[in-house]
Amino acid sequence: MKQFHGPDRVATMLDNDLIRADTPGCARDDESVTVFLDSAGSSLPPRIVTDTVIAHLLRESQVGGYRAATERLDDRARVRTEIAALINAAPSTLALSDSASRSWADFFYSVPLSAGDRILISGSDYASNAIAALQRARATGASVEPIPSDSSGQIDLEALRAMVDERVKLVSLLHVPTNGGLINPAREATQIAHSVGALVLLDACQSIGQISIDVTELGVDALSATGRKWLRGPRGTGFLYLRRELAESLEPTRLDLHGARWSGPDRYQLAEDATRFEFWEHDVAARLGLGAAVRYLLDLGPQNVFDAIAERAAHLRAALPKLPRVTVRDIGTRHSGIVSFTVDGVEPMAVRERLAEQGITVTVSHASSTLLDMTDRGLPAVVRASPHCFVSYPELDRFVAAVAAL
Incomplete structure (x- = not known):
């Protein structure tokens, strides 16, 4: 474990390099590796699994x-x-x-x-x-x-x-x-x-x-x-x-x-x-x-993992609203690792496909999955990004830049 020293906090962090080495889907740090943001769908298992x-x-x-x-x-x-x-x-x-x-x-x-x-x-x-x-x-x-x-x-x-x-x-x-x-x-x-x-x-x-x-x-x-x-x-x-x-x-x-x-x-x-x-x-x-x-x-320490997921989701919730035509659709007072958003003028499925062309994996949640809530909010679909602890911050920023380019 190592300590992260930010301007307002001192938080225990996981050894991201070790976790990524344990995860075949993201074992390298280069742009040929898929940025995987769909752990809310079906995550990347560690090698031991x-x-x-x-x-x-x-x-x-x-x-x-x-x-x-x-x-x-x-x-x-x-x-x-x-x-x-x-x-x-x-x-x-x-x-x-x-x-x-x-x-x-x-x-x-x-x-x-x-x-x-x-x-x-x-x-x-x-x-x-x-x-x-x-x-x-x-x-x-x-x-x-x-x-x-x-x-x-x-x-x-x-x-x-x-x-x-x-x-x-x-x-x-x-x-x-x-x-x-x-x-x-x-x-x-x-x-x-x-x-x-x-x-x-x-x-x-x-x-x-x-x-x-x-x-x-x-x-x-x-x-x-x-x-x-x-x-x-x-x-x-x-x-x-x-x-x-x-x-x-x-x-x-x-x-x-x-x-x-x-x-x-x-x-x-x-x-x-x-x-x-x-x-x-x-x-x-x-x-x-x-x-x-x-x-x-x-073995990693569950709370360490939970904190890492929350920090990555918070990073996206802070970055995405700064982009033109992007709206974060998360509600509630406590937030999880799922970040939902829409892009004005681009259908959620098109967002998913255009990001996939750049090696970035997200998914789409349709109204039919949560009919009452999505109908009440007038949302036919949202894009869903769900970063796990193995996702690096450069990968998160690569994703944000790709959304901005849409």
Whole structure:
């Protein structure tokens, strides 16, 4: 680690050269290297992650998948232990899955709902969550209602307090929206929901790996997360956290011989912890890769990484508004590593393609992904830049210069 001495601060920084050397996608400092600004989509994994995945696949080719998996029993268990350390949870409260969406849905569809029950969703909730909520409402007779946003754009806590009653059974909170830098006040919203006995499901798909998450402090009943974004793990990985009482009592809508035991001709017994939400068949190599990614983050020091991401995003938020015809679209009072913007006269997709021609990777968030929020703000799409800790400041400035040239 080294110290950065600025005019107004002294901040601990990561060894950027070492991290870049660990990341094949940006191992050199020259303009032939892609400026990668899409960790909110699917980040660049460190070398240890890809090495771990490839090594296990090669082992499977030598001895078969069953034996290869058995040889790594301790390492597979360690994946759950290290995720637990990252979010301050017990390993028994975690179920590994193939995505954040799968984890979110596995919990959401398992919560009993009846006619007249109310489901509340965040105003910036993700399309997959909203679609699932609408489907369950149609099937059960429950209703789906969006939580209003306040003047800053985050969840309106006072409006939420006025909305909740004993008919609210489930509140879907989005920690960090996919379309911008907002961080919602999850702990405060959870306390309000719990005041009427509602369950809270936190979508941490965009927050895990870039901001500190302590499930005990947040108090949420469940949390879904992915491995491929800010954690820098493989695609096809994710996990679900459940509050201990729910991990031991809530019955999933789907089971197999891993989540339950066939105990008699007409009986089955659920697993005693959150593994009841897992299926026996899974991508062992990918899960080992997820474990390697979480270990890499823990070894760097999570807060060091979180601070580095925040500083890079702040650098872009300061630089982009100085450019003519560029508008930063981030809202809220607390900001994450996602920076959203538009360029007057240039469609977001065209911005993405023209930057790609210069070796700069960004992505576009469309209104269909966060329909309520984007419609309210009159935005059909925004460009999204999401720098991780491995991105250098010269690369950030190269990106800003390229946007200016548009």
